Structure formats: structure tokens, C-alpha cells
Amino acid sequence: MNYRRLGKTGFQVSEVGFGAWGIGGSMWMGAQDDESIAALHAAIDAGVNFIDTALVYGDGHSETLVGQVVRSRPERIYIATKVPPKNEHWPALPGDRIADTFPSAYIVDCTEQSLRNLKLDCIDLQQLHVWRDEWIEDQGWIETLRTLKAQGKVRAIGVSINDHEPDSALRLVESGVIDTVQVIYNIFDQAPAERLLPACLRHDVGVLARCPYDEGGLTGVIGPDTTFPEGDWRHHYFKGDRKAQVAAHVAPLKQLLGPEANTLPELALRFCLAHPAVSTVIPGMRRRKHVQANCSVSDGRKLSDGLMKDLSRHAWQRNFYD
Numbered sequence: 001m002n003y004r005r006l007g008k009t010g011f012q013v014s015e016v017g018f019g020a021w022g023i024g025g026s027m028w029m030g031a032q033d034d035e036s037i038a039a040l041h042a043a044i045d046a047g048v049n050f051i052d053t054a055l056v057y058g059d060g061h062s063e064t065l066v067g068q069v070v071r072s073r074p075e076r077i078y079i080a081t082k083v084p085p086k087n088e089h090w091p092a093l094p095g096d097r098i099a100d101t102f103p104s105a106y107i108v109d110c111t112e113q114s115l116r117n118l119k120l121d122c123i124d125l126q127q128l129h130v131w132r133d134e135w136i137e138d139q140g141w142i143e144t145l146r147t148l149k150a151q152g153k154v155r156a157i158g159v160s161i162n163d164h165e166p167d168s169a170l171r172l173v174e175s176g177v178i179d180t181v182q183v184i185y186n187i188f189d190q191a192p193a194e195r196l197l198p199a200c201l202r203h204d205v206g207v208l209a210r211c212p213y214d215e216g217g218l219t220g221v222i223g224p225d226t227t228f229p230e231g232d233w234r235h236h237y238f239k240g241d242r243k244a245q246v247a248a249h250v251a252p253l254k255q256l257l258g259p260e261a262n263t264l265p266e267l268a269l270r271f272c273l274a275h276p277a278v279s280t281v282i283p284g285m286r287r288r289k290h291v292q293a294n295c296s297v298s299d300g301r302k303l304s305d306g307l308m309k310d311l312s313r314h315a316w317q318r319n320f321y322d
Helices: 033-045 061-071 104-116 133-137 141-151 166-175 196-203 214-219 243-254 264-273 288-295 305-312
Strands: 002-005 012-014 050-052 078-082 124-128 155-160 180-182 206-211 277-283
Touching: 002 180, 012 277, 033 061, 061 078, 061 104, 078 104, 104 124, 104 141, 124 141, 124 180, 133 166, 141 155, 141 305, 155 206, 166 180, 166 196, 180 196, 196 206, 214 243, 214 264, 243 264, 264 277, 264 288, 264 305
Parallel strands: 050 078, 078 124, 124 155, 155 180, 180 206, 206 277
Antiparallel strands: 002 012
């Protein structure tokens, strides 16, 4: 496993991290706790030292599992979690006020609850789970997080950027008040590379690249006849003819497989890691076989300029989260 500096935090984090949404079990159907725990242990065995979870994932269940595993291990593991929006707007909407979304007392309460779920004394990275750049005018949220930091309950501060809106955090990055951003970045959604990622490099802000597989679309296994269990959120994400659209966009990518990447998942992860601003990429990993495949990509090999140029032609502007 290779490691990268997480912006100004100075944390040396595994360039492949563990995305822990799926193990929460409330929106990704089929997660089994014993399998999830085994996957977490396998990831740490493979050198993963960064885990991204959230208070809302399974109403704290993901945090509980993560804390259980991390407390049992001698390795230094960095844990990132998130404060959900109090108004439950996913993503944050135009006109939403930060006073309604992240009031100071609520940030404190959520942080305390996450610490209880994790059964730890400190969160390495506390993030706001949605963001709008106009909120930067109100300093209450950052002062609250700084107070938590001074109290030793939080080590670093970040935000998770709204779906497919990377420029909505440019002012925040340039302000210098945060340590990290988390953003959707993958072969289909390459927009962060235009302005956000260069800004993060200039201002030494760490980048967590989320959704490297486009919620499964870039794994190559989703086709027109794919079905998802009742209650699984992907049933909505890939509704209508979206599965057929995905298959049509993935088909030409398969022609790019070869010595630089043998599988679509490998190609997807290597694309994310090719950008120097990316500190860690956080694919979901609910099973040990996924852990092994994902972690094997951290071998120091980089995609060639020619292949990156080819991949740049596969950007796809659309929003399945609507």
C-alpha cells in the first residue's frame, strides 16, 4: 500500500481508503455484520489506514462497526465521519441557511454521538455532509468545529461537496479554513479536475475522491436486466433506462483495458489516483474479495498520458441522484 499526505493535516493516509457507507446496512441491502467486520480487518491487513463513515450511515451502525474494529487493532487508523444536515436536505438546496442546516449546538451533539458510536475519544476528520459556498459568510459553524478541535475531540475539519457540484466549494477551499474536501470524482464525472482539484493543490487541501465506481456503474456489471433488492437505494439511482445508458457508456471503456488496467474497477481507481491532488480514493468495500481487488491497485503504477487522454473523452454529464 502506498500513502499520501492528506493536505495540511499532515496525516499520511493510504491512497486506497475504506468507504463505509455500504456496511451501515440501511440503504445498501445485503450487508452482513460479520462479513463487514471481516472486510474491515482485511483492509487494515492490506495497509488501509483511512476509513470514511458518517453518522447517518445506518443511523450510526457503520460507525459502531468501524469503531469496534479499529479499537481491536494496534495500527494507527484514521477515521473520518460526517455531521448530517439537520434539515435533511440531500444535497443542500439553494436558499438553505446554514443556521437551519448546521446550527452550532447540533454540530456538537452529532460529534458527541459519533464519538459514542465509535467509542473513541477523538475523530480524526469531522466533515459537514453537505455544503453551499454562500455559507462561508457565517462563521458560526467553523468556530464550533474549531472549538471541538481545541477540546481534542476533532483533529481536522472538512466538508463533503454536493453531488456533481465541485465548484460549489471553491470559495471555501480558497478561504483556507478547512483541511479537506470530499468530492465525486470518476471517469464519468471529471469536472473536479477543471477548477476544484487545482485549487486544492494551491491551498494544500486534502481530497477524498468518492464514488470512483459511479455507485457501481463503472464496475462493468450493470446492464439493462440488472435488478436490486427491495429497499436498496440503487433501485432508484438506476431507475428507468439508466442501466441501459450506463451499459452503453461502459462498453467503449472496455476497449481500453490492457496492460495498464486489466479490469474496469482497476481502471476506475487508477484514473482517480492519477491526479496529484487526490489524497485517497474511498470505494465501498463490503466484502473481502472487493478489499483485495481494490487494495491491489496501490502498487505505484501510473496510467500513461495517452490512456488518460483517451479517458478524458469519456466524461458524461448527467445526474442520477435527482
